[in-house]
Amino acid sequence: RKLRGLLQHAAPSRLETDRGCVGTTSGIFGVRDSDAFFVEADICRALMQVLLSPECCMWPHAAMLAGGSAAAASRIACVLVADIAGQLREHPLATCTAFAFLSSALPLAFRFDQAQANSDLWTFAHMMASSPCGTFVEDVLKACSGSRMHDVEDLRSIRTILFGDARPDGGRLYGQLALGDARLCLCHVILTLFHSVE
Numbered sequence: 363r364k365l366r367g368l369l370q371h372a373a374p375s376r377l378e379t380d381r382g383c384v385g386t387t388s389g390i391f392g393v394r395d396s397d398a399f400f401v402e403a404d405i406c407r408a409l410m411q412v413l414l415s416p417e418c419c420m421w422p423h424a425a426m427l428a429g430g431s432a433a434a435a436s437r438i439a440c441v442l443v444a445d446i447a448g449q450l451r452e453h454p455l456a457t458c459t460a461f462a463f464l465s466s467a468l469p470l471a472f473r474f475d476q477a478q479a480n481s482d483l484w485t486f487a488h489m490m491a492s493s494p495c496g497t498f499v500e501d502v503l504k505a506c507s508g509s510r511m512h513d514v515e516d517l518r519s520i521r522t523i524l525f526g527d528a529r530p531d532g533g534r535l536y537g538q539l540a541l542g543d544a545r546l547c548l549c550h551v552i553l554t555l556f557h558s559v560e
Contacts, residue, residue: 403453406446410459414466422470436471437482440464444486448495454525457498458547465553472557487558499551506548520544 412418425436447460472483490496505523509516521544 401453403450403456406450406453407456407459410443410456410463413463414459419466422467426470426473433471433474434478434482436467437479440467440471441482441486441489443467444489444495445493447498448489448493451494451498454498455543457495458524458543458550461498461547461550461554465550465557468554468557483558490555490558499555502547502551506544511545511548517544 413421422436425432443460443463447457447464450456450460468486472479472486490499502524505520509520511517511520524544524547
C-alpha cells in the first residue's frame with residue numbers, strides 16, 4: 363500500500379524517466395559516479411524480487427493454508443500489484459516482474475470459492491480488463507504473436523519491442539540470459555490470464 367501511495371504522489375513525468383530520484387547527499391555534495399539513481403519502478407522491482415525469492419516464495423501457499431486474514435492479505439497483495447503494474451506502464455521490466463509474481467500467486471490467492479475471495483477476484487479481473495495493466499498484456503500478446511521467438515534475432519526484436527533498446531540488467535549480453543526475458547514475460551502473462559479465468 364505504501365508503494366502504491368508513493369506512485370500516486372509521484373509526478374507523472376518522473377515515472378517516465380529513468381533517473382528521477384537522486385539522494386539527498388548528492389544534492390548537497392554533488393553527484394558522483396558511485397551515487398545510486400533510482401525511481402519508483404526500481405523499488406517495485408526490488409519488492410517483487412523479494413517476494414519471488416526462495417525465502418518468500420512460499421508465502422502465498424502458507425497464506426492459502428492459514429486462511430482468514432492471511433488469505434485476505436494475499437488477495438489484496440495481488441490486486442495492489444496489478445494496480446502498481448498499471449501505474450508503471452512506462453517501465454515494462456518492472457511490469458514484467460509484477461506479472462512474474464502474479465502468475466505464481468494468483469492460483470493460490472483465489473483458490474477457494476468464497477464470497478470475499480470472489481469479490482476480490484472480480485476487482486482483479488476488472489482491473490486487468492480496464493487499466494494500463496491490461497494494456498501491457500495486449501502489447502505482450504501482440505508483439506509475441508508475430509514471431510516464432512526461435513532464434514537470437516527473433517528474441518532480440520521482441521525484446522526491443524517490449525522493453526526498448528535499453529541494455530539488459532547487470533550487463534548481461536544479448537544471446538544469453540537477457541534474451542529469455544521476452545519468453546518469460548509471455549509465459550507469465552499467459553499464466554496470469556489463465557489463472558484469472560480458471
